[in-house]
């Protein structure tokens with residue numbers, strides 16, 4: 001078991017800088033998830049920890065020891081690849097034992113480790129099969145088994161579930177959680193799926209274009225995102241962003257006017273420095289934080305375009321209400337809102353409805369996307 | 374459905390027609406001819422005339438021995454070389470990969486006569502660069518074309534030069550189809566590059582290697598150009614005569630079509646038999 005520390009880690013491919021100085025501290029036994037959109041550098045970061053990519057700048061330490069120049073096999077890590085990367089010509093058993101056999105590990109010990117991994121992952125009856133005779137979920141188990149057999153101090157997962165169907169993904173997610181509890185080992189897990197990140201992580205690292213946007217526990221990111229990117233990335237469906245303008249400042253609170261909602265006004269108390277009156281801002285409200293008319297601090301009228309009924313809840317896709325000609329913002333009238341409502345068969349396309357926003361359940365961002373608290 | 378099938382066959386008809394005339398008919402015809410005595414006019418049916426002669430013909434066994442000798446030595450050497458070339462071509466350290474790929478493939482497209490002439494010159498007793506090189510490192514020069522063993526050597530070298538690159542390109546395609554992350558997993562498993570080659574690359578490349586071997590076996594069984602042009606019709610004294618050359622000598626010089634057909638069928642039969650044995654030996658254990 002070991003802590004992992006990244007200090008000012010930089011990665012360049014040729015002339016392109018891909019990772020711009022990452023600082024991350026993963027505690028011993030912690031489950032940390034790197035999450036971010038495609039191409040943001042999650043895999044690159046993970047592969048640098050594994051030693052499969054060299055480090056262009058900064059320092060990576062595993063278990064207190066700087067590993068920049070340590071061979072991948074000597075870093076005490078094991079990695080599970082998105083594509084499984086099983087040896088196609090070997091049986092499951094050979095796949096699990098290959099590394100140990102190649103390194104002259106005593107036979108009895110190899111057998112013990114393989115059996116233990118097979119037991120943990122319940123793949124004992126598959127031992128004689130080849131990878132191509134296995135289902136996706138079984139292959140993934142074998143890939144994890146191969147990592148367990150190494151008895152690593154740190155597990156690295158690179159989108160291990162993205163090749164599985166939705167149901168299996170949920171099931172394997174639970175298994176990986178169980179595995180983490182059972183082994184108590186440090187795990188670093190990469191995904192672009194925020195649901196996976198929220199459900200698995202002790203702490204989440206949100207990456208965007210090679211920068212760390214925020215590090216925090218899942219609910220901290222949900223309740224208190226540092227900026228508009230994190231706010232939009234965490235939570236499903238995505239947070240709604242509404243163009244707004246500061247129209248008043250009464251010390252300790254600002255009043256904003258929603259550009260696309262006939263000038264609906266919301267008074268929002270702030271703890272920090274308020275934005276200047278007249279400046280353009282963005283108000284963020286999660287789909288689940290719209291209330292019945294009159295219950296909140298600011299009512300807006302909307303027109304439902306589409307309603308999705310999931311059973312437990314319904315999502316209403318709405319455009320700004322009767323705002324025709326009201327505003328000439330960047331994309332007037334184009335602001336689509338997603339609103340969570342109690343499940344109801346009544347809602348239909350074209351319905352007009354009024355929903356309410358609470359100041360305490362909304363977030364304010366400046367034009368650049370930084371949070372205004 | 375029926376109508377659609379008929380349409381398909383109508384489109385195929387030109388091909389089928391040409392195939393029948395220039396492929397199927399000669400295949401059948403030569404099979405029939407191999408059972409006929411073709412030294413007399415008119416030809417007559419005599420099953421043992423050619424096939425009987427074949428079993429007792431020292432020239433046939435000489436050609437068979439030469440062909441198999443080249444097969445047993447040249448094919449494994451060439452495939453090994455091709456694997457090494459493919460691995461080098463696939464190395465990320467290699468610069469100018471396209472150039473090398475072209476260079477390796479070029480021998481196949483060089484005209485046979487030109488390439489044979491160059492080889493004759495290179496191995497020339499007095500002016501050849503090979504003998505010059507041997508001399509320059511203090512070794513005696515070799516009279517390549519007057520002795521059987523060196524003449525066989527020249528043929529094997531020439532065939533290897535001509536086809537190794539071709540096989541390397543096929544093997545390279547196979548190498549590139551092995552996913553990179555399998556090697557990364559092995560690296561994390563502390564398996565050295567050297568062991569990765571033997572425990573991962575070779576087993577995964579096996580089907581392609583077998584494919585190349587079968588192609589080469591078929592090619593070598595039909596070997597003709599090199600002994601015809603480089604060692605001048607199987608010289609010295611029939612020492613490098615192959616089955617292909619014997620067939621040519623019987624069929625087109627002595628106009629003994631029956632015997633030539635029997636030889637042709639023997640060559641084809643042997644090529645199939647050896648290839649099948651090869652496939653069987655390297656089959657995947659189930």
Ligand SMILES: Nc1ncnc2c1ncn2[C@@H]1O[C@H](COP(=O)(O)OP(=O)(O)OP(=O)(O)O)[C@@H](O)[C@H]1O
Pocket residue numbers: 013018036037038039040041042043044045192
């Ligand atoms: N070997 C390489 N050479 C050059 N650029 C690379 C290389 N590998 C990755 N990149 C670039 O680095 C960036 C980050 O890639 P990376 O694979 O880490 O993204 P990711 O966050 O894992 O994305 P995904 O979710 O699609 O897997 C991308 O813009 C990619 O094009």
Ligand SMILES: [Mg+2]
Pocket residue numbers: 042043044158159
């Ligand atoms: Mg990735």
